[in-house]
Amino acid sequence: MADVFSREHRGWIMSRIHGTNTKPELIVRKLLTSMGFRYRLHYSKLPGKPDIVLPKYKKAILVHGCFWHGHQGCDRSKPPSSNVEFWQAKLGRTVERDRNNMEILIGLGWQVLCVWSCETKKVELLEQRLRGFLNGP
Numbered sequence: 001m002a003d004v005f006s007r008e009h010r011g012w013i014m015s016r017i018h019g020t021n022t023k024p025e026l027i028v029r030k031l032l033t034s035m036g037f038r039y040r041l042h043y044s045k046l047p048g049k050p051d052i053v054l055p056k057y058k059k060a061i062l063v064h065g066c067f068w069h070g071h072q073g074c075d076r077s078k079p080p081s082s083n084v085e086f087w088q089a090k091l092g093r094t095v096e097r098d099r100n101n102m103e104i105l106i107g108l109g110w111q112v113l114c115v116w117s118c119e120t121k122k123v124e125l126l127e128q129r130l131r132g133f134l135n136g137p
Contacts, residue, residue: 024117025051025063031127032061037134046110048101057134059111062098063120070095071116 029052032039043053043060050060066076070091079087105112113133119126 024120027120028063047104062114065117074118
């Protein structure tokens with residue numbers, strides 16, 4: 001009975017997670033708009049539906065949550081101490097999928113920038129990073 005409850009509870013929690021229009025993503029979008037860039041959101045014609053795509057420049061920006069996408073060395077990416085096997089498998093699949101999608105995008109000639117949610121806390125540094133990525137080659 002306890003096992004069934006934990007699955008139901010886990011399902012409820014997972015249903016509360018949203019992958020689009022997250023706060024970090026909104027911060028990046030606001031910065032891009034203020035810098036004068038036009039972009040597409042969740043572009044389904046590309047593998048992995050990148051969060052932000054600038055087709056004119058052939059550049060894609062992925063806004064990753066530190067926990068869900070396994071940001072190495074970040075305090076926010078520590079997996080839960082309960083149900084360890086489940087979380088290792090789930091988060092491992094996400095990291096592998098991210099890696100594959102990024103390789104495919106690069107193979108198609110796109111330049112890709114990964115922005116971690118912890119990086120959105122320092123807006124000035126994030127703006128510099130975005131400018132360097134978008135104004136570079």
